[in-house]
Amino acid sequence: xxxxxxxxxxxxxxxxxxxxxxxxxxxxxxxxxxxxxxxxxxxxxxxxxxxxxxxxxxxxxxxxxxxxxxxxxxxxxxxxxxxxxxxxxxxxxxxxxxxxxxxxxxxxxxxxxxxxxxxxxxxxxxxxxxxxxxxxxxxxxxxxxxxxxxxxxxxxxxxxxxxxxxxxxxxxxxxxxxxxxxxxxxxxxxxxxxxxxxxxxxxxxxxx
Numbered sequence: 360x361x362x363x364x365x366x367x368x369x370x371x372x373x374x375x376x377x378x379x380x381x382x383x384x385x386x387x388x389x390x391x392x393x394x395x396x397x398x399x400x401x402x403x404x405x406x407x408x409x410x411x412x413x414x415x416x417x418x419x420x421x422x423x424x425x426x427x428x429x430x431x432x433x434x435x436x437x438x439x440x441x442x443x444x445x446x447x448x449x450x451x452x453x454x455x456x457x458x459x460x461x462x463x464x465x466x467x468x469x470x471x472x473x474x475x476x477x478x479x480x481x482x483x484x485x486x487x488x489x490x491x492x493x494x495x496x497x498x499x500x501x502x503x504x505x506x507x508x509x510x511x512x513x514x515x516x517x518x519x520x521x522x523x524x525x526x527x528x529x530x531x532x533x534x535x536x537x538x539x540x541x542x543x544x545x546x547x548x549x550x551x552x553x554x555x556x557x558x559x560x561x562x563x564x565x566x567x
Contacts (some may be wrong), residue, residue, distance in 0.1 A: 361519070363425075365387075365477075366404060368375070372381065375551075378549065378551075379548065379551040382554070384551050384554050384555060384558070385554060387558055388448060388554045388557060388558055389474075389562075390560040391557075391558055391562065391565070392443070392447045392449070392557075392561060394561070394565055395445070395447060395561050395564050396443070396445065396447070398564075398565065399445065400476060401445075403410070404476055405443035405444065405449065405477065405478060405482070405539040406440065406475075406477040406478060406479040406480070407443070407444055407478070407479070407480045407482065408441040408449055408450075408475075408478060408480075408481045408482070408525050409441065409442050409443075409444070409445060409481065409482045409483075409522060409525040410439070410441045410465060410467065410468070410481055410483045410487065410525065411439075411440065411484065411525040411526065411529070411552070412437050412438060412439040412440070412460055412462060412486075412501035413437070413438055413529050414428040414431050414436070414437050414438075414542050415433070415435050415436060415437075415438060415456075415538070415539070415540065416433055416434065416435040416540050417434070417435040417436055417541045417542075418527060418540055418541065418542045418543065419434075419545075420542075421542065421543065421544060422542065423544060424436060424453070424454065424455055424546040425446060425455060425456065425546075426455035426456050426457035426458075426479070427456065427457055428457060428553060429457065429527070433454075433456055435456050435541055435547065436453050436454065436455060436456055436520050436541050436546065437453070437454055437455065437456045437463060438451065438529075438532075438549075438553065439451065439452045439453070439454065439460075439463050439464065439466060439467040440467065440525065440528065440529075440553070441467055441468070441471065441481065441525075442452065442525050442528045443531075444521070444524060444526060445524075446471040446524045446525070446528040447528075447557065447560075447561060448525050448528070448553070448554065449471060449474075449475065450467050450468070450471050451470075451550050451553045451554060452465055452466040452467035452470065452550065453541075453546040453547075453549040453550050453553075454546060459486070460483075460484075460486035460487055461486065461487050461488070461489050461490075461491045462483070464483070464487060464491055465491075465494065468481070468495065468499070470561070471499075472499065478499075478501060479501060479502060480501060480502045480503075480504060481495065481501055481502070481503050482502070482504050482506050482521055482522065483503060483505050483506065483536065484505065484506060484522055485505060485507050487503065487505055488505050491503060493504070499503060500557070501551040506521065506522055508516070514536055518532040524536060531556075531557075531560055532553065532556055535556045536552050536555060537552060538553065
């Protein structure tokens, strides 16, 4: 269902698909992120990203790009995002929920290639430990720093994580009813919906 004052659904679907396929939505996202960063006194190109993922259920009519996340007992898709230190979306990838974080990370990181010239580091949780850091450095010359949660840290000293920034970004998405369950037939449409949600978030920051 769409609002009554919108164009017929066929027209809305056509233009949404056109903007998605021609990367217009992504271009809008990038422009808004730059505007918000400049408005807050920061360089428009971030030098650090924070990566995380969450699994979401898919609607019963979705039968593609879905699987069971055995850890969280969720059958659906995994939303992988990278945000800057303000929680603004830099990259998103949606894939099957049974793909481990360390295996799904390249899908979202490769979308950052040559897009952020100042990017030098990404923060991640313990799920990204292993050979991923070497792959990231070999391919992009970025540092992947794994920030452990207190329960993952073997020492008695508690690490002060910045991961709350990406967790807050996921909390922002909870305000969008369309994103609490993945209703999209295609994973790239689900990615576009997340991009549009962040466009709205950033527009609110600019207008306010």
